[in-house]
Amino acid sequence: xxxxxxxxxxxxxxxxxxxxxxxxxxxxxxxxxxxxxxxxxxxxxxxxxxxxxxxxxxxxxxxxxxxxxxxxxxxxxxxxxxxxxxxxxxxxxxxxxxxxxxxxxxxxxxxxxxxxxxxxxxxxxxxxxxxxxxxxxxxxxxxxxxxxxxxxxxxxxxxxxxxxxxxxxxxxxxxxxxxxxxxxxxxxxxxxxxxxxxxxxxxxxxxxxxxxxxxxxxxxxxxxxxxxxxxxxxxxxxxxxxxxxxxxxxxxxxxxxxxxxxxxxxxxxxxxxxxxxxxxxxxxxxxxxxxxxxxxxxxxxxxxxxxxxxxxxxxxxxxxxxxxxxxxxxxxxxxxxxxxxxxxxxxxxxxxxxx
Amino acid sequence: xxxxxxxxxxxxxxxxxxxxxxxxxxxxxxxxxxxxxxxxxxxxxxxxxxxxxxxxxxxxxxxxxxxxxxxxxxxxxxxxxxxxxxxxxxxxxxxxxxxxxxxxxxxxxxxxxxxxxxxxxxxxxxxxxxxxxxxxxxxxxxxxxxxxxxxxxxxxxxxxxxxxxxxxxxxxxxxxxxxxxxxxxxxxxxxxxxxxxxxxxxxxxxxxxxxxxxxxxxxxxxxxxxxxxxxxxxxxxxxxxxxxxxxxxxxxxxxxxxxxxx
Numbered sequence: 233x234x235x236x237x238x239x240x241x242x243x244x245x246x247x248x249x250x251x252x253x254x255x256x257x258x259x260x261x262x263x264x265x266x267x268x269x270x271x272x273x274x275x276x277x278x279x280x281x282x283x284x285x286x287x288x289x290x291x292x293x294x295x296x297x298x299x300x301x302x303x304x305x306x307x308x309x310x311x312x313x314x315x316x317x318x319x320x321x322x323x324x325x326x327x328x329x330x331x332x333x334x335x336x337x338x339x340x341x342x343x344x345x346x347x348x349x350x351x352x353x354x355x356x357x358x359x360x361x362x363x364x365x366x367x368x369x370x371x372x373x374x375x376x377x378x379x380x381x382x383x384x385x386x387x388x389x390x391x392x393x394x395x396x397x398x399x400x401x402x403x404x405x406x407x408x409x410x411x412x413x414x415x416x417x418x419x420x421x422x423x424x425x426x427x428x429x430x431x432x433x434x435x436x437x438x439x440x441x442x443x444x445x446x447x448x449x450x451x452x453x454x455x456x457x458x459x460x461x462x463x464x465x466x467x468x469x470x471x472x473x474x475x476x477x478x479x480x481x482x483x484x485x486x487x488x489x490x491x492x493x494x495x496x497x498x499x500x501x502x503x504x505x506x507x508x509x510x511x512x513x514x515x516x517x518x519x520x521x522x523x524x525x526x527x528x529x530x531x532x533x534x535x536x537x538x539x540x541x542x543x544x545x546x547x548x549x550x551x552x553x554x555x556x557x558x559x560x561x562x563x564x565x566x567x568x569x570x571x572x573x574x575x576x577x578x579x580x581x582x583x584x585x586x587x
Numbered sequence: 588x589x590x591x592x593x594x595x596x597x598x599x600x601x602x603x604x605x606x607x608x609x610x611x612x613x614x615x616x617x618x619x620x621x622x623x624x625x626x627x628x629x630x631x632x633x634x635x636x637x638x639x640x641x642x643x644x645x646x647x648x649x650x651x652x653x654x655x656x657x658x659x660x661x662x663x664x665x666x667x668x669x670x671x672x673x674x675x676x677x678x679x680x681x682x683x684x685x686x687x688x689x690x691x692x693x694x695x696x697x698x699x700x701x702x703x704x705x706x707x708x709x710x711x712x713x714x715x716x717x718x719x720x721x722x723x724x725x726x727x728x729x730x731x732x733x734x735x736x737x738x739x740x741x742x743x744x745x746x747x748x749x750x751x752x753x754x755x756x757x758x759x760x761x762x763x764x765x766x767x768x769x770x771x772x773x774x775x776x777x778x779x780x781x782x783x784x785x786x787x788x789x790x791x792x793x794x795x796x797x798x799x800x801x802x803x804x805x806x807x808x809x810x811x812x813x814x815x816x817x818x819x820x821x822x823x824x825x826x827x828x829x830x831x832x833x834x835x836x837x838x839x840x841x842x843x844x845x846x847x848x849x
Binding site for chain 1: 751755762
């Protein structure tokens with residue numbers, strides 16, 4: 233396997249004696265789009281700022297293309313960064329903002345102008361060079377910030393929640409544009425967000441962080457479908473948790489209400505009569521009418537949320553409540569509140585997660 | 588509602604009269620140098636006086652030097668405190684306020700004692716040395732205004748993010764201050780500069796005790812020996828001060844605008 237482009241080794245950082253990053257080890261490949269995902273205070277921005285050089289690690293190393301950059305000043309790291317607050321220089325027009333890094337690097341003006349024009353074309357803002365930041369919308373400003381970060385051809389791009397200040401529609405279109413540009417340039421990118429949908433939609437791989445530790449590092453598909461811990465399962469997407477009882481530990485059989493069924497795995501310590509929490513995604517549960525599933529549960533519709541293309545139902549199983557998603561069918565209205573329903577679940581979709 | 592507005596205008600008129608009447612009276616008096624009627628002869632006399640030109644030019648030069656030295660000290664200091672040492676802010680604010688608390692007479696006696704010809708640093712032994720000392724004294728005198736003006740300017744921009752954005756693009760600290768921070772606080776800097784100039788143009792105590800012929804000293808000399816010229820000088824000095832204030836307002840229109848958010 234080729235050597236990792238960016239390696240983070242045993243990275244530790246505390247602020248005022250309060251540990252924020254607790255010995256994180258990660259490795260990113262060249263050209264990869266990796267997202268650091270987690271709730272506020274999980275250490276994701278601190279890791280990004282340590283990669284940028286704005287924070288110095290208490291211990292550990294950051295290695296890029298085989299050389300340790302931990303002690304290097306930010307202006308010597310050849311890294312591009314986009315900030316949440318855009319951070320365009322208000323005294324400079326768009327062209328000067330984009331050309332700032334090139335000017336610092338000593339690029340002659342004619343070449344600089346060509347490169348600025350190229351970048352403006354890349355972000356779809358040709359002809360905006362003479363405008364000032366205050367004359368642009370938030371989305372346009374963030375595109376200019378992206379062009380400014382990319383203009384000096386950095387070896388890596390860091391994105392610190394660049395979409396958080398934008399409204400929902402622009403956020404979606406800009407994230408698609410960022411991903412498109414990243415693919416086109418093949419630049420290794422580290423993206424920080426607390427928005428799991430954002431992370432799942434654009435990342436090659438996701439690092440889920442919690443309280444300064446890595447909970448899971450993997451592809452979006454695995455993070456969502458095979459969460460390594462309960463934290464990952466609950467933080468990324470919606471998760472149903474149902475309380476069941478182990479009836480036969482040897483055959484991994486559990487009882488949930490009136491239904492008894494086998495599940496793929498049980499904790500090694502589980503014995504007969506133990507309570508166990510079964511988890512599953514809402515889309516793993518279906519209305520069982522005509523659908524063959526090895527687990528069938530009966531309940532009554534407690535809540536119906538029409539979300540457009542998807543309908544989310546909450547079903548009372550008598551002690552447990554389960555959420556399920558079903559596609560909107562124009563010919564069949566969703567079941568009304570209080571309607572008795574049968575639910576089907578594939579036992580292979582049931583997980584018993586540890587902490 | 589209407590009577591409320593009327594009272595507002597009455598109070599405004601009284602206030603304006605309190606400030607403007609003495610000024611108008613001074614102006615009117617400055618025009619009465621001849622018995623036969625109003626004339627600008629007092630002004631002609633002042634402007635044609637070689638001592639006026641010399642003292643005013645000298646004050647202007649010292650003022651510009653004080654502004655430059657003040658900016659070289661205050662901008663990096665205020666920037667550093669805001670970016671890296673916000674915990675030092677109360678201490679820095681206290682230090683910058685000291686010139687308002689310590690009377691100029693105390694300050695100048697301190698200088699004379701510290702920098703006289705028998706001291707280890709005998710600045711007062713030469714004309715250039717005394718000019719340097721006077722400039723530094725004015726830097727200290729203008730410190731409360733200069734620091735606050737610059738600090739207020741820094742408060743209007745996101746200093747940390749702009750610094751980091753420029754830094755990651757390859758800029759060093761000096762480039763960041765000169766190319767990114769300074770242009771974005773230029774109006775605040777000019778406010779501080781004009782306030783400094785206004786203070787220097789009217790200053791008397793320090794210059795007089797350091798035996799420098801500044802504009803304030805010239806005004807005092809003229810006031811002691813003439814009747815109408817001091818009134819003309821007072822009006823000229825008001826015009827200069829107000830001109831400086833007007834420039835601050837005018838330049839505020841050209842301030843780099845902060846980014847619009849969606």
